[in-house]
Amino acid sequence: MEFLQLWFGTQDTSLLIAAILSVVFGLYMAWTIGANDVANAMATSVGSETLTFRQAIVIAGTMEFAGAVLVGGSVTNTIRKGIINVELFESDPTLLILGMLAALLAAALWLHGATLFGLPVSTTHSIVGAVVGFGLVVYGFSAVNWMKVFQIVLSWIVSPLCGGLVAYLLFNLIRKRIFGSEDSDKAFKFWGPLFTGLTFSIILLSIIYKGFKNLHLSVSPFISLGLAVVIFVLASQIHSFILKRSRKKLDDAKSIERVFMFLQAITAAYVAFAHGANDVANAIGPVAAVIATVNQGVVALQVPVPLWILVMGGLGIVLGLLTQGYKVMYTVGKNITKLTPSRGFSAEFSAATVVLVCSLLGLPISTTHTLVGAVLGIGIAQGVDSINLKVVKSIGGSWLLTLPVAGVLAIGIFFLLRALFI
Amino acid sequence: MNILSKLIGGASPFDQLGDHLEKVMECLEYALPLLNTALDGDFEKVKELSKEVFTLEHEADKIKLAIRDSLPKAKLLPVSRPDLLAYLKQQDNIADNVEDMAMMLTVRPMQLPEKPCDQNVSEFKKEFIALAEEAVAAAKEAARMFERLNELKNAAFSGKITEELREIADKVGKHEHEADKHQFRLVRCILSIQDANWDFASSYTLLAVIQALGKLANSAESMTDYIRLMVAE
Numbered sequence: 001m002e003f004l005q006l007w008f009g010t011q012d013t014s015l016l017i018a019a020i021l022s023v024v025f026g027l028y029m030a031w032t033i034g035a036n037d038v039a040n041a042m043a044t045s046v047g048s049e050t051l052t053f054r055q056a057i058v059i060a061g062t063m064e065f066a067g068a069v070l071v072g073g074s075v076t077n078t079i080r081k082g083i084i085n086v087e088l089f090e091s092d093p094t095l096l097i098l099g100m101l102a103a104l105l106a107a108a109l110w111l112h113g114a115t116l117f118g119l120p121v122s123t124t125h126s127i128v129g130a131v132v133g134f135g136l137v138v139y140g141f142s143a144v145n146w147m148k149v150f151q152i153v154l155s156w157i158v159s160p161l162c163g164g165l166v167a168y169l170l171f172n173l174i175r176k177r178i179f180g181s182e183d184s185d186k187a188f189k190f191w192g193p194l195f196t197g198l199t200f201s202i203i204l205l206s207i208i209y210k211g212f213k214n215l216h217l218s219v220s221p222f223i224s225l226g227l228a229v230v231i232f233v234l235a236s237q238i239h240s241f242i243l244k245r246s247r248k249k250l251d252d253a254k255s256i257e258r259v260f261m262f263l264q265a266i267t268a269a270y271v272a273f274a275h276g277a278n279d280v281a282n283a284i285g286p287v288a289a290v291i292a293t294v295n296q297g298v299v300a301l302q303v304p305v306p307l308w309i310l311v312m313g314g315l316g317i318v319l320g321l322l323t324q325g326y327k328v329m330y331t332v333g334k335n336i337t338k339l340t341p342s343r344g345f346s347a348e349f350s351a352a353t354v355v356l357v358c359s360l361l362g363l364p365i366s367t368t369h370t371l372v373g374a375v376l377g378i379g380i381a382q383g384v385d386s387i388n389l390k391v392v393k394s395i396g397g398s399w400l401l402t403l404p405v406a407g408v409l410a411i412g413i414f415f416l417l418r419a420l421f422i
Numbered sequence: 423m424n425i426l427s428k429l430i431g432g433a434s435p436f437d438q439l440g441d442h443l444e445k446v447m448e449c450l451e452y453a454l455p456l457l458n459t460a461l462d463g464d465f466e467k468v469k470e471l472s473k474e475v476f477t478l479e480h481e482a483d484k485i486k487l488a489i490r491d492s493l494p495k496a497k498l499l500p501v502s503r504p505d506l507l508a509y510l511k512q513q514d515n516i517a518d519n520v521e522d523m524a525m526m527l528t529v530r531p532m533q534l535p536e537k538p539c540d541q542n543v544s545e546f547k548k549e550f551i552a553l554a555e556e557a558v559a560a561a562k563e564a565a566r567m568f569e570r571l572n573e574l575k576n577a578a579f580s581g582k583i584t585e586e587l588r589e590i591a592d593k594v595g596k597h598e599h600e601a602d603k604h605q606f607r608l609v610r611c612i613l614s615i616q617d618a619n620w621d622f623a624s625s626y627t628l629l630a631v632i633q634a635l636g637k638l639a640n641s642a643e644s645m646t647d648y649i650r651l652m653v654a655e
Contacts, residue, residue: 040426253574331427338430368425375429382500385434389496391425 009295025104026287034320039328041271044344050261067276068314084135100286103130106409122366133407159365160373167350167377197236201228260341267348274352278359284313445482472524501652509648515641523634533624553604560597560642591646601639
């Protein structure tokens with residue numbers, strides 16, 4: 001008990017309970033994220049038998065955790081301080097605490113329920129809907145920063161579009177420059193290592209750019225750029241070396257696809273990293289808000305996200321992956337074998353890049369929907385046998401549904417909590 | 423179910439076309455034996471073989487319908503939907519023409535003219551079998567072209583690949599042209615029969631079988647046309 005009082009920095013029992021509840025709800029939210037979303041990152045690799053099931057779980061867990069802890073901090077701020085005007089809550093911090101608790105539980109419940117019914121629901125949409133919902137009932141229309149909400153809604157449309165565009169261009173390049181080339185062996189040995197180097201340097205740059213803040217390290221732009229170049233050269237040279245050592249000639253589509261498996265495995269890890277970086281915020285943003293308010297007794301305009309909360313979010317996601325995610329991954333992997341390694345690579349590379357760039361800019365976007373956009377882009381580039389466009393409709397439906405449902409749920413839970421606490 | 427598997431799950435139209443083609447080719451295997459047995463005058467055997475053809479054609483039809491049902495407008499395909507459906511129709515025509523031929527041959531035993539075009543009957547039979555062989559060869563080459571397309575569609579449809587497909591299409595064209603020549607000679611022969619004892623119904627049966635074989639070769643050629651349309655960028 002004393003330890004908990006010390007840890008959360010408060011003597012007040014109800015505040016302490018609130019802090020503990022926020023951690024519990026945050027873990028629940030992180031668990032649902034891990035249980036559903038993670039499958040998307042690794043499924044194509046499992047489907048094409050690039051990775052075994054066990055390897056996929058280990059890589060996904062490690063990379064999700066790394067992404068969450070190293071880069072996850074930056075989006076957290078946007079959710080917390082962007083959508084509702086926290087100044088309004090200064091007179092009564094308890095309301096903010098209860099609201100955030102309600103938002104967390106509502107989003108997690110909605111996600112959990114929707115998954116059971118097989119609805120394509122975005123974790124990001126759920127938490128935004130829930131936060132907006134409680135903001136509306138407590139302080140009315142003006143409590144919500146509508147410009148910010150509009151920006152976020154816009155990014156939901158823009159991110160699948162960007163994912164689609166990048167995937168379209170990337171896949172066309174692969175198709176024309178590698179598959180369609182007169183000497184596809186030489187072409188792959190040029191482009192393959194380039195993609196590998198790029199993947200590694202983007203991950204490194206995002207860790208330096210955002211992640212080191214969490215670790216309280218500062219690196220000058222010159223050094224970080226230099227490091228990125230070094231890792232680019234190193235990764236591409238190693239890949240080049242591996243390619244040269246296997247003396248197989250890459251002159252037909254099948255053997256080219258086989259070498260794409262390596263790239264696919266790397267980008268699957270990249271997606272897991274980007275997903276961890278982006279989506280952990282949905283679980284821990286509200287937790288950070290509650291903890292900071294409990295700790296300081298007042299509503300702070302800006303709070304640093306403590307490392308232990310990021311770690312907790314990462315652990316929650318990994319836990320979800322271990323308990324439920326593997327089931328989803330298994331079924332998804334079986335169903336999307338039609339995405340060959342070159343297509344899987346194109347989709348994953350594009351989605352992860354767009355998600356990472358958006359989360360560095362502080363925009364909470366939907367990883368799943370960006371990946372869907374990327375797969376569509378490949379479909380438009382004539383890379384997939386058939387794509388069911390009805391799913392795009394159901395995504396639209398889930399947009400319309402998720403915001404109000406999560407909002408209403410949050411309102412209900414908020415009133416329940418207020419009755420219990422006050 | 424997860425959104426990604428919803429998005430690209432379900433049967434691939436190309437796999438389904440492959441299944442349909444398999445049935446059609448099974449049906450095609452009966453074309454030559456049917457004609458040979460009919461020319462030999464074994465009417466009972468013709469009826470037996472025809473029964474197999476009718477079953478296979480019906481099975482091919484069922485797959486065709488399944489493909490049509492699984493291609494709603496809300497599907498994004500790598501090739502144009504009208505081209506794909508038109509191709510399917512031509513592929514299905516192969517089985518239909520074998521069926522037409524089988525049907526004509528089971529109505530009544532085949533009668534052959536005694537001295538067609540002042541040749542003996544064995545020359546006429548040879549010409550007839552040659553027509554069937556060319557038509558069947560055209561269809562088999564067309565099937566090979568689809569199978570190649572199915573293998574190659576994972577790569578870009580460019581350069582050497584379209585070149586290879588064009589070569590197969592040219593072969594089909596040659597077979598079709600040969601079939602046309604045989605068809606023309608056979609029809610001319612039959613229509614020039616002056617025998618007073620020769621009845622028109624026999625002519626009609628022969629002409630219908632010849633026409634079915636000619637159409638079979640034409641469908642094979644159309645298949646290649648649509649594959650080329652699908653591949654063209």
